[in-house]
Amino acid sequence: MNKQQVLQRIIETLKVDLDVAVRAAQTAYETATHEENIAENKYDTLGLEASYLAAGQARRVEEIRQSLTLYQNLSLKPFDQVLGIRSGDLIVLESASGLEQHLFLGPDAAGLKVTVEGTLVTVITSRAPLGQTLLGKFDGDELDINVNRSQQSFQITHVL
Incomplete structure (x- = not known):
């Protein structure tokens, strides 16, 4: 096993996680905006709850997207016997x-x-x-x- 293999597996995993999160966010958005979920009274909170979920899912998508970008741009270097352990090791x-x-x-x-x-x-x-x-x-x-x-x-x- 080497660092490049680990980095590649991290990127693959983040891509799968991003795909799942995007689908979950889309489902939450569709639920929040569906006409059947419009509140009929002050106790009908399904639409509001769905909108909170959609917002949270959208934040999660962005977090995973940022992580994926960081890993795709990560330049791996050999272990430095002078500097010691650093990011990418x-x-x-x-x-x-x-x-x-x-x-x-x-x-x-x-x-x-x-x-x-x-x-x-x-x-x-x-x-x-x-x-x-x-x-x-x-x-x-x-x-x-x-x-x-x-x-x-x-x-x-x-x-x-």
């Missing part, structure tokens, strides 16, 4: 209990999970505490992170 962490976690430090779409060659890769950003902690780190560095009010230790075992 693929990182493997190992917990104190020996569990491995594959992370892609990206510009957006935090929490997105993709599978590449049978391995689950989670997208994180530098806005998250873990992403901030990883910036500038190197292979072999150890991290102590507070997760759900408990201290967890990880070692960076590989960076691409």
Whole structure:
């Protein structure tokens, strides 16, 4: 597995998510503007609720579209032995209990999970505490992170 494969899978996943979101937004819009949903009295709120849903769906479409654009324009560079981890790097962490976690430090779409060659890769950003902690780190560095009010230790075992 390499960074380019992960980036390509992220882009593919975002395209599918965008398609689903666009269809959901269109359905919500059609529901909100349908003549049968015009309020007949002050308690008839179906049209209003549908319009709130349509607005939320439209925002979601725009968020995914922005994420997709960021990833399509992302220029991947080899791991820099001087600067350490930065956006666009693929990182493997190992917990104190020996569990491995594959992370892609990206510009957006935090929490997105993709599978590449049978391995689950989670997208994180530098806005998250873990992403901030990883910036500038190197292979072999150890991290102590507070997760759900408990201290967890990880070692960076590989960076691409």
